[in-house]
Amino acid sequence: MSAPDTAALVKEYRENGFAVAERLFDQDEVAELNTAITEVLAVPDIGSVAEVEPGDNSMARRIWAPTKQHAAFERAAAHPGLLDHVEALIGPDILFHYSKLHLKAPQVGSVVEWHQDFAYYPHTNTDLVTALLYLDDTTTENSALQAIPGSHLRGLADHYVDGFFRGKVVGADAPDPSHAVAIEAPAGSVVFIHPLLLHYSSPNRSDRFRRAFLPAYRAADAYPIHFGAHAGHNEAGVRLLRGSVSDTARVEGGTWRLPLAERPFGSLFQLQEGAGDGPAATGYATLEDAK
Numbered sequence: 001m002s003a004p005d006t007a008a009l010v011k012e013y014r015e016n017g018f019a020v021a022e023r024l025f026d027q028d029e030v031a032e033l034n035t036a037i038t039e040v041l042a043v044p045d046i047g048s049v050a051e052v053e054p055g056d057n058s059m060a061r062r063i064w065a066p067t068k069q070h071a072a073f074e075r076a077a078a079h080p081g082l083l084d085h086v087e088a089l090i091g092p093d094i095l096f097h098y099s100k101l102h103l104k105a106p107q108v109g110s111v112v113e114w115h116q117d118f119a120y121y122p123h124t125n126t127d128l129v130t131a132l133l134y135l136d137d138t139t140t141e142n143s144a145l146q147a148i149p150g151s152h153l154r155g156l157a158d159h160y161v162d163g164f165f166r167g168k169v170v171g172a173d174a175p176d177p178s179h180a181v182a183i184e185a186p187a188g189s190v191v192f193i194h195p196l197l198l199h200y201s202s203p204n205r206s207d208r209f210r211r212a213f214l215p216a217y218r219a220a221d222a223y224p225i226h227f228g229a230h231a232g233h234n235e236a237g238v239r240l241l242r243g244s245v246s247d248t249a250r251v252e253g254g255t256w257r258l259p260l261a262e263r264p265f266g267s268l269f270q271l272q273e274g275a276g277d278g279p280a281a282t283g284y285a286t287l288e289d290a291k
């Protein structure tokens, strides 16, 4: 199979900090992943495989480490067409970093506050990318991802509140929502997110689900520079998907504030809400996908 023409995608990503590949996964592939979600959640205790919505133990909002819980996600994270696009963005030597699955249930799905992924896990360089795969047709009504175009060129915003890392940009530093664009796309589309892009998603106020699988990747020569519990846990699951490993760390200049949280947390939802009971309570100590 010939390599896809990714020139426009790369240009968009460099300029805006995000880019969309529409319908990169076909309908059958999307259906297989949605079936896999149902299968993963078909357990007596949903809390053993997923984080639940506050106040509703029956409603999952995030499946931990989906690639470890179902082979369909493992295959999706290594999907050759997806990796061709990742290669165009971060180069030929690609490590799987971690993955997660967000389930924004109709009228329930939680907010994801404004943040940059790099604030959670700074590395020696910024050749990291998250692929957000929509598993439902996604519009503003059912929580399309929102982003500030070009924000990836302006360094790291302040993710601290009251002296601790809280994984969100609030107050005077918060982006002006009128500068945001909503990234609407049909199921099967992938939004590629630069690690310094400011992004957000609203609660789901529609009657439709908004499910998204988010595998994250990094260049083999991007090494973590912080090993706090949530970032360090990813490392056990990091593996080469394409190209070669690197015995060299490529270092970009810059100053990065470290994500020193007040207490251990499981997911960005918990951190941003000021919750978090620590690894044992959330299950992330065993599943290794924190953020």
Ligand SMILES: O=C(O)CCC(=O)C(=O)O
Pocket: 102, 112, 117, 143, 144, 145, 199, 200, 201, 212, 214, 268, 291
């Ligand atoms: O699921 C979403 O809407 C956004 C997720 C996100 O931004 C993240 O996990 O970094």
